[in-house]
Amino acid sequence: MRDSQLGIGVVGYGYWGPNIVRNFSINAATRVVGVSDLNPGRLGAVKQLYPGVETTRRYEDLLKDASIDAIAIATPVHTHYELALAALRAGKHVLVEKPLATSSELVTRLIEEADRRGLTLMVDHTFLYTPAVQRIRELLLSREIGDIYYYDSTRASLGLFQKDVNVIWDLAVHDISIIHHILDKDPIAVSATGSCHVVGSPENMAHITLFFADACVAHVSVNWLSPVKVRQTFIGGSRKMIVYDDLEPTEKIKVYDKGITLDGSPEDAHQFRIGYRAGDMWAPHISPTEALQTEVEHFVDCVRTGGQPISSGVSGLRVVEVLEAASCSIAKQGAPVLLREPHGIRQRARAIA
Amino acid sequence: MRDSQLGIGVVGYGYWGPNIVRNFSINAATRVVGVSDLNPGRLGAVKQLYPGVETTRRYEDLLKDASIDAIAIATPVHTHYELALAALRAGKHVLVEKPLATSSELVTRLIEEADRRGLTLMVDHTFLYTPAVQRIRELLLSREIGDIYYYDSTRASLGLFQKDVNVIWDLAVHDISIIHHILDKDPIAVSATGSCHVVGSPENMAHITLFFADACVAHVSVNWLSPVKVRQTFIGGSRKMIVYDDLEPTEKIKVYDKGITLDGSPEDAHQFRIGYRAGDMWAPHISPTEALQTEVEHFVDCVRTGGQPISSGVSGLRVVEVLEAASCSIAKQGAPVLLREPHGIRQRARAIA
Amino acid sequence: MRDSQLGIGVVGYGYWGPNIVRNFSINAATRVVGVSDLNPGRLGAVKQLYPGVETTRRYEDLLKDASIDAIAIATPVHTHYELALAALRAGKHVLVEKPLATSSELVTRLIEEADRRGLTLMVDHTFLYTPAVQRIRELLLSREIGDIYYYDSTRASLGLFQKDVNVIWDLAVHDISIIHHILDKDPIAVSATGSCHVVGSPENMAHITLFFADACVAHVSVNWLSPVKVRQTFIGGSRKMIVYDDLEPTEKIKVYDKGITLDGSPEDAHQFRIGYRAGDMWAPHISPTEALQTEVEHFVDCVRTGGQPISSGVSGLRVVEVLEAASCSIAKQGAPVLLREPHGIRQRARAIA
Amino acid sequence: MRDSQLGIGVVGYGYWGPNIVRNFSINAATRVVGVSDLNPGRLGAVKQLYPGVETTRRYEDLLKDASIDAIAIATPVHTHYELALAALRAGKHVLVEKPLATSSELVTRLIEEADRRGLTLMVDHTFLYTPAVQRIRELLLSREIGDIYYYDSTRASLGLFQKDVNVIWDLAVHDISIIHHILDKDPIAVSATGSCHVVGSPENMAHITLFFADACVAHVSVNWLSPVKVRQTFIGGSRKMIVYDDLEPTEKIKVYDKGITLDGSPEDAHQFRIGYRAGDMWAPHISPTEALQTEVEHFVDCVRTGGQPISSGVSGLRVVEVLEAASCSIAKQGAPVLLREPHGIRQRARAIA
Known part of the structure; x- marks a missing residue:
């Protein structure tokens, strides 16, 4: 029976690695x-909890092991590219912690390598696999919320300061991936400001605005130096509005039947035309399933069927492009940075999907 | 005994006027x-609740009434300048709802008019008179918080859409005045983004970053189209951090003895140097005094002594200058706008104060 | 026009009186x-806020005033009976703060006096007029909640210690009146425990269980010596459950589509038969109308039409009977005290209603 | 090195067993x-997560295994006595999930058996090992709270209905053990009411009052049929008050510097004598250590040193005696049941401790 199981190697057993190992x-x-x-x-x-698992200080040992079909990488960001590339070249399917790599150029190379070899490349955008985000996506797709006016998110806590990336590569990456997943459209420009309160460290606090071609706007506030943990997102629509608080144990999503109404003829648009609608609130039941469990199942599926993961390399590329643009805007104190049109490899990937 | 009372005329009995009348x-x-x-x-x-108060549709009647010493103005923003100017010219002291006027130029003219006539000009920056903000200011002045790293505030609710000003002139004005009051330093530049979800209306959602000469940064998020009311401010310092939630009935301010510690020598600044400190939380008792009551007392004091109000015309000018710069940055999708050095009338006022 | 207005006299301008005066x-x-x-x-x-209202230290002055049609009594509990009786004898309709009087015997006399004279006697069970309690009553009547399993309420705060009544006559009275109103059935017995932490004062903390003829049970916990204010009620039903938190600014009522399911045949009742149902939560919009405003309107209606108030004297009698039984049980450390069957005056009142 | 490790056998891998296994x-x-x-x-x-652990359907296998020094029992309550007795007779130290057994008589026999054999008998009153309860105990011992007026706790959730015990043996057992641990005195009587909403099942909802020889009182409300989870305890003292909410992720304990003050001379005790003191709130930092980890360490210590566990058999006996008395009072609809004086085996144990 064991033969039919997918053999997994995990690189990195720090903060996130134990969750990866447990779920696999x-x-x-x-x-x-x-x-x-x-x-x-x-x-x-590892040995204390899983006596049957081999351990090694050399990740090359995992690459050489023929019983390992796939490698999960949970190491600092600056090592992702090298480790993922080596794993792909060793013929292993790869699951990489977010973000995929430190630049869109490196991500593109990983995508190409995986494509060339017909291997699965998946990025661990965990939130896409949470029942909460899946439910929000359904609500948006069903048009229950109406036109989406905004996505406004705050993600803050005390620590962990990363050494190799700033706070947007560590925290905003979650929101950028969620935005892409639930809105299903690309931003056209980014304005971001950030600040650094520890000399010699990367920015620990940032605010990012994503502009879209229409009136929709997204804002993400991230902070490593907050006294309390915050994981809160407001989504405003023309018909309803959502408050998503990931720290709520059960009522993570609240849907408010509230909004404005526009009265009067278009001519006197500036006169007495805005009304307010205050209706019921509704919190759909959210299953307590652990996201990483769903993600691991999806990874296995993609490996077995060759299907494109929800959080594919291309999806990871779009996220990294936004992170790059945001970093660039931070350096210019908020001046907007345009995002290029999706093209080349991404369009190809879309055609495939 | 009545003779010694200050006679008050109130212009505008809409949303805020009833509070003004009740407190006077x-x-x-x-x-x-x-x-x-x-x-x-x-x-x-008015007549139902206060049978003894005269009512009129013509504000000029109030200006002509010799038993009225001071005029409080609680009308839409675009009327502030004209009404306040007329009142000053009629020799009345003036209390104006925030913001003082629609441009720094008009505010400057009001300041000059009041100065020339030796009359009190005060702007109703109500939050400066709340026990909560007063306590925060004390905490900052006492250095208990340490160096201030950031002020990050969210002020959101459903409505009321203003017709003559956008959301920053309506809501961010509170935070700008608080920031000036508690940090006691001027921002040097502003980056802001905003969006409008009702065609023909001013921006109903905005995010503003204020840059200071040092590492301190302030961010204000405002939204007229939020499903729930939010009035929350995070203040991060090198020693402690504050969470101020104005919607909390009693524990409005929480002081967290939390933060980061920097270990190791300056040479290896990039190696293992950030530690975390998680200590106690403390919520100082906040008196339930209504801010407007304190403000009315302060106004009476200033009128009687000729003293400079905490929320003086000059203070209102600084706020309006930031609002102007933010509006300008919004038009440029976040590109930073420099604020001019305090000078001229403001320095004069400072010299006086 | 004034002639058609109902003339009101208010006795007592302490804690609650100002609300009475304002609403009238x-x-x-x-x-x-x-x-x-x-x-x-x-x-x-009073004079400062309402220059047109007469004030007096002698309540007899109000009784003699022919322009006064109704008297509202907002004085300490032990004075209710005497004041209400005098007002009825002077031919005035009467609204009395809760509880109606200090014993069911005195309450009965007031009811008889009002009946004899054809005057309205209403007790100020304010919560019955809140939009929240009205909504809960509708939910229960509509059978959306199913069979009611329990009502479990906590009502606590710091102070105000009453001198003439214990905490159940001050706080539990609210819940007893709500229970009667929404369940529409009478408890058959009461068990209560209470304790006193200030020598010479009445009980400041108590827990009351009301038994009904069926499986339904009600529990009320009241406390004058709580560090924080609590106003929370859980209502469990066979189909849904309600959490009512009166301190919530908007989402006062949450309806949970949760519960247990009974599987399996009755024979193996003890085997694997209880399942759990975790569904959505729903918070109906609750109007922010002030209860006392609705109550005042209802009082005026009853006076004009001669109709029976929702919070009639008889309703107040039922509440006082429970309070008496609870006090009796407290003296016996929780031993149950039976409540007599509704009869006599109460049945008469029902026949009328 | 393995030889020096204590060998553990675990009976029962249902709801709680996995936590036991993980922590050992x-x-x-x-x-x-x-x-x-x-x-x-x-x-x-078990095998999937811990390939090295032996599994068996026969708990006797564990008793025979010489490499097992101690047995942890995590099975339904009605099996505790038999399993624990067998384990003690096999010479194993024993850790039993709460409550120790279904009656004080059976608990006494277990204590005697363990005493006779010089084995450690410990009951898994997990909450005694939480950093929160330990902190509360310190606060009470330090006299910072003053005289303890009351302990008032609510412990509610949806399920899990137990088949062999009612809700007080399942949930109130936690509070009874905490009360004993932090107050360090014995109640003298119990009044309890309970109700059953599923025919043929034990009581799923109960309210218990514990009377002490002094003015201190404890109340515990437990409910298996609550729409939301509640784990909240109020502790009132003459100097300060505590709110302990175990569901709070970090600020589990809040200490309020609030209370009443008694003014005036003893003669006019009934006149204007109670004042209110509203001071600061303080939330001491609580370590996030898992209680079961601390408990396992303590168990190992006791086994090695022969020391008396904090949650010893005798401690478990006191708890069961209260549960028995409460069950008895429930059957009498709240009539108080006296608790016998601690004596015999318990006094012996105390003399030892």
């Missing part, structure tokens, strides 16, 4: 063969 | 002599 | 003629 | 040797 361990279709980490203490922790 | 009525040192409004129904409401 | 002042169908209070300072406060 | 697995001083459960599916789950 629970999944009946996969078997964690080995874990690599530079820190022997962490490898000891 | 409660105050033993003042007497509301008359109220003007264009709407007869509202004047009827 | 706002109501176009009523006119506050006079206010009596023993404290001259309070009478001064 | 993480602890470096213990090794989970085997797990027994009647359900093969659950044993499969």
